[in-house]
Amino acid sequence: xxxxxxxxxxxxxxxxxxxxxxxxxxxxxxxxxxxxxxxxxxxxxxxxxxxxxxxxxxxxxxxxxxxxxxxxxxxxxxxxxxxxxxxxxxxxxxxxxxxxxxxxxxxxxxxxxxxxxxxxxxxxxxxxxxxxxxxxxxxxxxxxxxxxxxxxxxxxxxxxxxxxxxxxxxxxxxxxxxxxxxxxxxxxxxxxxxxxxxxxxxxxxxxxxxxxxxxxxxxxxxxxxxxxxxxxxxxxxxxxxxxxxxxxxxxxxxxxxxxxxxxxxxxxxxxxxxxxxxxxxxxxxxxxxxxxxxxxxxxxxx
Amino acid sequence: xxxxxxxxxxxxxxxxxxxxxxxxxxxxxxxxxxxxxxxxxxxxxxxxxxxxxxxxxxxxxxxxxxxxxxxxxxxxxxxxxxxxxxxxxxxxxxxxxxxxxxxxxxxxxxxxxxxxxxxxxxxxxxxxxxxxxxxxxxxxxxxxxxxxxxxxxxxxxxxxxxxxxxxxxxxxxxxxxxxxxxxxxxxxxxxxxxxxxxxxxxxxxxxxxxxxxxxxxxxxxxxxxxxxxxxxxxxxxxxxxxxxxxxxxxxxxxxxxxxxxxxxxxxxxxxxxxxxxxxxxxxxxxxxxxxxxxxxxxxxxxxxxxxxxxxxxxxxxxxxxxxxxxxxxxxxxxxxxxxxxxxxxxxxxxxxxxxxxxxxxxxxxxxxxxxxxxxxxxxxxxxxxxxxxxxxxxxxxxxxxxxxxxxxxxxxxxxxxxxxxxxxxxxxx
Numbered sequence: 110x111x112x113x114x115x116x117x118x119x120x121x122x123x124x125x126x127x128x129x130x131x132x133x134x135x136x137x138x139x140x141x142x143x144x145x146x147x148x149x150x151x152x153x154x155x156x157x158x159x160x161x162x163x164x165x166x167x168x169x170x171x172x173x174x175x176x177x178x179x180x181x182x183x184x185x186x187x188x189x190x191x192x193x194x195x196x197x198x199x200x201x202x203x204x205x206x207x208x209x210x211x212x213x214x215x216x217x218x219x220x221x222x223x224x225x226x227x228x229x230x231x232x233x234x235x236x237x238x239x240x241x242x243x244x245x246x247x248x249x250x251x252x253x254x255x256x257x258x259x260x261x262x263x264x265x266x267x268x269x270x271x272x273x274x275x276x277x278x279x280x281x282x283x284x285x286x287x288x289x290x291x292x293x294x295x296x297x298x299x300x301x302x303x304x305x306x307x308x309x310x311x312x313x314x315x316x317x318x319x320x321x322x323x324x325x326x327x328x329x330x331x332x333x334x335x336x337x338x339x340x341x342x343x344x345x346x347x348x349x350x351x352x353x354x355x356x357x358x359x360x361x362x363x364x365x366x367x368x369x370x371x372x373x374x375x376x377x378x379x380x381x382x383x384x385x386x387x388x389x390x391x392x393x394x395x396x397x398x399x400x401x402x403x404x405x406x407x408x409x410x411x
Numbered sequence: 412x413x414x415x416x417x418x419x420x421x422x423x424x425x426x427x428x429x430x431x432x433x434x435x436x437x438x439x440x441x442x443x444x445x446x447x448x449x450x451x452x453x454x455x456x457x458x459x460x461x462x463x464x465x466x467x468x469x470x471x472x473x474x475x476x477x478x479x480x481x482x483x484x485x486x487x488x489x490x491x492x493x494x495x496x497x498x499x500x501x502x503x504x505x506x507x508x509x510x511x512x513x514x515x516x517x518x519x520x521x522x523x524x525x526x527x528x529x530x531x532x533x534x535x536x537x538x539x540x541x542x543x544x545x546x547x548x549x550x551x552x553x554x555x556x557x558x559x560x561x562x563x564x565x566x567x568x569x570x571x572x573x574x575x576x577x578x579x580x581x582x583x584x585x586x587x588x589x590x591x592x593x594x595x596x597x598x599x600x601x602x603x604x605x606x607x608x609x610x611x612x613x614x615x616x617x618x619x620x621x622x623x624x625x626x627x628x629x630x631x632x633x634x635x636x637x638x639x640x641x642x643x644x645x646x647x648x649x650x651x652x653x654x655x656x657x658x659x660x661x662x663x664x665x666x667x668x669x670x671x672x673x674x675x676x677x678x679x680x681x682x683x684x685x686x687x688x689x690x691x692x693x694x695x696x697x698x699x700x701x702x703x704x705x706x707x708x709x710x711x712x713x714x715x716x717x718x719x720x721x722x723x724x725x726x727x728x729x730x731x732x733x734x735x736x737x738x739x740x741x742x743x744x745x746x747x748x749x750x751x752x753x754x755x756x757x758x759x760x761x762x763x764x765x766x767x768x769x770x771x772x773x774x775x776x777x778x779x780x781x782x783x784x785x786x787x788x789x790x791x792x793x794x795x796x797x798x799x800x801x802x803x804x805x806x807x808x809x810x811x812x813x814x815x816x817x818x819x820x821x822x823x824x825x826x827x828x829x830x831x832x833x834x835x836x837x838x839x840x
Contacts, residue, residue: 139440155473159471233581233582296647303823304444304647306568306646308568309446372647372649373650377648379693380823
């Protein structure tokens with residue numbers, strides 16, 4: 110990690126958010142228009158702040174920056190190339206999960222701070238969702254770390270030079286992706302802020318700078334979870350011919366595009382069904398994934 | 412598709428298509444949140460009582476917003492452009508125009524009505540009343556605080572014009588009161604979302620038995636397509652919304668004698684989604700109205716047919732019989748059955764249109780009622796100088812059934828349940 114790392118992470122965050130916005134346009138069938146996205150982002154900063162009628166002011170104003178900090182911190186743990194590994198610490202996988210854990214209080218603060226019933230409802234829904242999905246998320250990270258004998262994301266990439274974890278640990282991948290999409294507020298798991306039924310939910314009151322920060326944080330979260338999916342399961346930057354960073358960027362964009370496409374073709378499931386999947390299926394399956402990771406490590410990685 | 416601008420559309424994109432305006436072709440796509448919309452599309456004239464809600468939505472939109480006022484079948488006594496953006500009013504009515512904001516200041520003034528949210532723009536009332544811990548335990552044994560939420564008449568999960576007063580126990584809906592709030596429409600078109608059906612009812616009253624059939628069937632298909640557009644949005648299923656929108660646009664754009672030929676492929680694509688396991692698992696068993704209950708309530712139209720009641724004003728009509736009409740039926744009476752019946756009615760209407768274009772017009776006795784998209788409608792002109800008697804039996808009953816069906820349902824299920832009854836936001840006769 111160098112002195113340039115924080116700046117580089119911010120550049121990746123902003124660039125990645127723009128690419129995710131373009132992918133959203135493409136997923137919706139529209140022609141990607143970067144200039145339009147940038148103009149709208151700039152216009153948001155001109156927009157006056159609108160404060161709800163009876164907010165909890167501290168929570169209301171602090172939630173968007175907290176969400177953005179959580180997203181950027183999670184993104185900072187993603188290694189993009191051998192020479193650019195972000196926050197390259199031995200417990201990077203845990204730091205990633207810990208950073209994502211801060212999304213929950215940020216969303217809850219947004220909902221509670223708005224002081225309106227639907228916003229609070231959205232906040233509680235997200236809390237219930239994350240209580241259920243945080244565990245399989247963290248458990249899968251440890252499962253994937255086992256063959257690498259390390260929680261350092263760069264080490265997990267290194268051990269996949271021959272076979273990606275998507276092939277050796279498919280169950281872990283199947284568990285990780287929905288949990289990651291849920292924490293990144295992506296449909297069909299956007300129960301906290303569903304536009305159609307919740308009218309924006311926990312974020313319905315945010316306009317102007319706040320709205321821009323929330324939108325930016327959501328897209329940075331998508332980059333972070335997509336990047337970590339590639340890191341943990343798709344061999345990271347490994348690939349022929351192209352530079353490592355380019356491979357990592359292409360794979361991350363591909364995973365992000367698939368996540369966005371899934372949100373268009375799958376209807377939002379009811380909350381109780383999502384929670385049932387988590388508590389009754391995902392957590393036991395995550396235990397199985399950990400056991401499988403142990404066997405795979407013994408058979409193939411020793 | 413090129414770049415489109417996000418627009419808040421009142422009432423909604425599907426209804427504008429019904430009224431002859433393809434807003435997507437004009438470069439607009441519908442969004443639900445005012446803060447992400449750059450354009451507000453509204454009828455040129457609106458009922459006065461809608462103005463506070465529209466103003467609240469307008470105020471939430473970002474600077475650089477534009478107001479597009481279009482002629483609409485709905486009418487009202489207030490000039491939308493003059494009232495929403497008076498400093499840019501040019502004294503013209505019924506024209507499209509652009510508007511720029513006047514830079515309202517909203518910075519945190521404690522008395523400023525920033526709370527736009529749960530009312531969906533309704534009049535700025537503060538409906539999250541002081542929370543009182545009641546003595547009644549909820550289903551899980553906890554004594555919860557009741558929440559009062561008001562949705563509508565615009566910018567809510569429900570149909571435009573529908574105002575819902577809900578009491579929540581956590582995220583469980585305890586009670587619901589639904590009121591269609593739009594009442595001013597043309598004297599002979601109480602519900603402007605189904606103008607062809609009301610026009611046909613007038614024709615029938617005048618003794619015309621058949622000439623209105625293509626228009627009514629076309630409107631039925633378009634109205635149901637509009638419903639599926641909003642269902643896709645409600646369920647967070649853009650794929651369904653897009654397919655329903657494709658169908659609605661084809662219905663709008665196709666010439667009369669070729670509409671069936673062009674629209675059937677799009678309708679079948681949409682039907683595939685409606686009958687998919689994804690929708691079935693979401694709506695099955697939701698808000699079930701069994702046959703006996705439906706008969707007792709007096710439901711009509713697709714709501715009744717979804718419960719297995721064979722009631723349709725087209726049955727026994729000579730021309731419809733000659734066209735081979737069969738009513739679409741289901742028997743479970745749940746939200747999925749109501750969706751399934753409507754999807755099949757789209758196909759049936761297009762089949763009727765295909766057969767209509769190739770046949771001579773039979774002389775038939777005028778029916779007692781016209782079967783509109785939501786059920787039968789009748790107009791009986793009385794004496795000269797007196798208002799006509801307009802009736803749409805079953806609509807008030809559907810409203811009651813929808814309000815009762817949400818009891819103890821979780822919020823998203825409650826919204827889906829109300830939506831499944833296809834309640835109009837206009838208070839028809």
